[in-house]
Amino acid sequence: MPRPNRHTLFPFLAWLPRQTRASVGRDAMVGLSGAVLALPQSIAYALIAGLPPEYGLYAAIIPVLIACLWGSSWHLICGPTAAISIVLYASVSPLAVPGSQDYITLILLLTFLAGVFQWLLGMLRFGALVNFVSHSVVLGFTLGAAVVIALGQLPNLLGLDLPSQATAIKSLLALIDHGGEWDHASLVLGLSTLLVGALLKYRVPRWPTLLIALALSSLVAWLWPAMFGHVARVSSFVGKLPPFSPLPVDLDMLLRLLPSAVAVGMLGLVTSLSIARSLSARSQQLLDANQEVRAQGLSNIVGGFFSGYLSAGSFTRSGLSFEAGARSPLAGVFSALWVALFALFGAVLIAHIPIPSMAASILLICWGLVDHRGIRALFRVSRAEFVVMSLTCVATLLLELQTAIYAGVLASLFFYLKRTSQPRVQQWRDGDEDVLRVGGSIFFGASHYLQVRLQSLQGERVVIEAQQINFIDYSGVAMLHQEARRLTGLGRSLTLRRARPQVVEELKKLEGADNCPLHFED
Known part of the structure; x- marks a missing residue:
């Protein structure tokens, strides 16, 4: 068996020495743009996952560094995502109180397990296994997850203090039961943020629209305390770099978390490889799927020990990296370093963000998650795949999210076997x-x-x-x-x-x- 060379163990040595002063400067500026985009998203995703806001920033630092240095894609940038955040919440919230130290520990333990699963797939050269999760399953799951997330954020937008629910139906029923208890100031602030964010995204899509909308709403709430002084704010935290988080070794808990770890690990790989492949087709880059799978696993293994919950490829940040002209994975490395600077020195600013405004920004993210063009194309091209997408979406609304992924995969395999059984x-x-x-x-x-x-x-x-x-x-x-x-x-x-x-x-x-x-x- 041949011994691995240094480029196998440290793949970044294949491209890092070729960087020039001009390419490094370009990647540093692209990384800054990506960090500005990542700041509000990462905080929002942490709240979706039931975590304190700083854990969203932590997930955009160490895991991103590892994935960029050990991956094979020039433009793929990882970090916390909405879909994975809601799966993590649905998986762990029945086991511990969201936001508590026990809850955080379980989230990080699940992240470590998912990373080990991903890394093993890469080491066994099973990168192609993610192809069994079809694009129609991803479309349906993302659509359903967007609805689940949106319904879960409506209480925050309306100023209601309601316990989080595990399914979309329960969230909707809870909203109906408390229909007359809305806080008008929270609603006005949230809808204003939603309107400003949508308008900016339409008029200046390349700008950090979420960050601008949150900054404006925070400024309004600070300048008008008589109207918005009682509106809840995002919890503040002490600025610091990602702390080391020792993980417990509890066999019973590992076994309870394992099914969710496999589901969310597969979802993360499918998302990441789909983004990497779409960008490599446009950049004429040859991808190594197994190396990318190993890098994703390694990023989550290491990230779990440094307070970074499970990360995967980000559609928006990876697309920005490509469109802005990133020359190498160094752009993602710089993005993580910029986020680290903010986590260290800018934490106090987060305490001024109103919760309804953050909920509005999450609603904008949910709208952006839905691939309207892909859904229309799927309906025109393959009705069977459209049925798979619809079944996955419905399962996402009715079942636990990790179960919905399995249901979508089974539906996809059923239609595939039905088609191949009649050559x-x-x-x-x-x-x-x-x-x-x-x-x-x-x-x-x-x-x-x-x-x-x-x-x-x-x-x-x-x-x-x-x-x-x-x-x-x-x-x-x-x-x-x-x-x-x-x-x-x-x-x-x-x-x-x-x-x-x-x-x-x-x-x-x-x-x-x-x-x-x-x-x-x-």
Whole structure:
């Protein structure tokens, strides 16, 4: 077994020495833009996850550094995300009080477990495994998660102090029960922030619109205490770098968290690789999926010990990195360093942000999460995949979120197996020959369908045009041998024409194949 070289152990050594003063300066400015975008998002996502606001900043520092240095994408930037935050909240809130030290410890422990799962997938070179979570599942889950998050933030927008609910339906019912208790000052401040943020995003989309909207609303609340003095503010914290967080070793708790860790780990990988692939297609970069999976796992393993909860690829920050002209992953490294400076010196400013304004910014993020164009395209291209997306979305609204991911994956696999169980078959008659051209694999799911088609033919000679058959398993081999013997008993024959060598080899492996009347033609 070859020994790993230093570029395998430290992949950043392959690109870091090639940086110039100009490229480093460019990446530093791109990183500053990404940090400005990350500040309000990270704080908002931490609140969604039921964590104190500083943990959103922590998750945008160490995990981002590790993922950028050990990953393979030039433009992928990780950090806390809305979808993962809501899954973490749904998974851990039944086990501890959100915001408590026990809750924080469990979130970080789940992050560590998910990181180990991701890293093992990368080490075993199972990067392609994330392809089993189809794009339609991600679309449906994101749409459902956006609704869940939005409903969960409406009490904050309305100035209501309601306990968080595990499902969208329960959140909606709780809002209806307290419909007459809205705080008008909170509502006015929240809607104003929502309107200003939406207007800025429409008119100047490249600006840090969320940060500007939050700053304006905080200024208004500070200047008009008679109107907004009673409105709740985001909890303040002591400015410091991410602290070391020792994780407990509790086997029972590890086993309870493991299913959620696998679900959220897969979700993070699918999100990250989808973003990385879409950007690499535009930048003409060749990605190493297994290296990216290992980097994601390593970032969450290390991040869990440094107060960074589970991170994944960020659509907005990665897109900004690409559009702003980042020259290397160094832009993500600079982004993490800028966030670290803010966590150290700018923490006191967070205490001035009104909770309704933060809720409004989260609602804007939720709207941006929904891929309207992708949903419309999915409806036009594939109704089956659109059904998978819809089922995943409904499951997200009705079930626990990690269960919804599994439900979406199962629905996607069902439609895939249904489609592959009926391979493309063209049939025609040529004299005394019945000819079938089979396009697709002959495996256990498709062998019965093909057997029924063969048994419906009446020609003296049955020919299968097999040049498009790429794979055949034991069930397919046994079925073809069985049909060859059946036709021979009727005074007819079965022939495979232009079969691929690997298919012929599999057919000849079956016991008794030498005596089987199955014919081959070139």
